[in-house]
Amino acid sequence: MHSILMDETLPTIDSRLAARLRALRSDQGLTLDGLAERSGVSRSMISLIERGESSPTASVLDRLAAGLGVTLASLFADAERADAKPVVRRDDQVTWQDPATRYRRRNLSPPGFPSPIELVEVDLPPDARVTYDSAARAAVIDQQVYVLEGTIDLTVGDETHRLSAGDCLAMRLDRPVGYHNPTSLPARYIVALTTESARKPNAVKR
Numbered sequence: 001m002h003s004i005l006m007d008e009t010l011p012t013i014d015s016r017l018a019a020r021l022r023a024l025r026s027d028q029g030l031t032l033d034g035l036a037e038r039s040g041v042s043r044s045m046i047s048l049i050e051r052g053e054s055s056p057t058a059s060v061l062d063r064l065a066a067g068l069g070v071t072l073a074s075l076f077a078d079a080e081r082a083d084a085k086p087v088v089r090r091d092d093q094v095t096w097q098d099p100a101t102r103y104r105r106r107n108l109s110p111p112g113f114p115s116p117i118e119l120v121e122v123d124l125p126p127d128a129r130v131t132y133d134s135a136a137r138a139a140v141i142d143q144q145v146y147v148l149e150g151t152i153d154l155t156v157g158d159e160t161h162r163l164s165a166g167d168c169l170a171m172r173l174d175r176p177v178g179y180h181n182p183t184s185l186p187a188r189y190i191v192a193l194t195t196e197s198a199r200k201p202n203a204v205k206r
Contacts, residue, residue: 013076013096017061018052020075024068025050038138039067057100062132069138071193073118076107084112101128103179108190120191124152124181131178140196141173150187153180163189 025035032050036043041063048054049064056064058072065072076094078084088110095106108119124130145154146168154161157175162182171177181187 013094014052014055016094017056017075017096018050020077021046021064022050023079024070024074028068030068035064035067039063041067055099058098058103058105058130059100059132063134066134066137069195071118071141071195072132073105073107073109073120073191073193077109077118078112080114081112084110084114086110086113098130101125101130103128103130116194118193120193121148122179122189122191124150124179124187124189126181126184126186129178129180131176132173133176134173137173141193142171142195143173143191143193144168144170145189145191147187147189149189150181150185151183152187152189153182154178155180 025032030038032043032046035041035046039046041060045054045056045060046064049056049060061075062072065075076096088108093106093108094111095104097104102125104123106121108121109115109117145152145163147163147165149165151162151164154163154169155176155178156169156171161169163169
């Protein structure tokens, strides 16, 4: 197996995240203070993450992604490149586990391949709850959630949707979003995302 798992290769996944965050911030000409102001994450925390000295939670990473105008999946992706392969095998897909909730997300999309769509597979443990409180974002992001196994309560703003296997919910990420597995069994679902800039011709998404 070659999957990058946080539990098995902590320095690798943290260093990958650190380099990606530095690159995204640099590409936008943002200082640490500038990203802190945009994201609501402290300068000191961002610095620790960029040095690979902190394992941030999903909530923190979502605020950073919102401030940068990218998706959370983009923080674990590669920059787009012309020679990227259009296929990625499951053993080579980057997998990250939230240290707070133990929920696991896997980037399914081929790394670095130019595409307006990002696909992520998520495993949500029994009774786990993940909340993304970022409402204001630097880019328009739309997503759809398709449940493969189990049941999840997906809250978008003030509205909660109970989704079971085979159900699909479309939403725009302009309000706080929460995922909760209300059962004693694991849940698994696919998330498809696209950003406003990704839908424009010749735009670089990641």
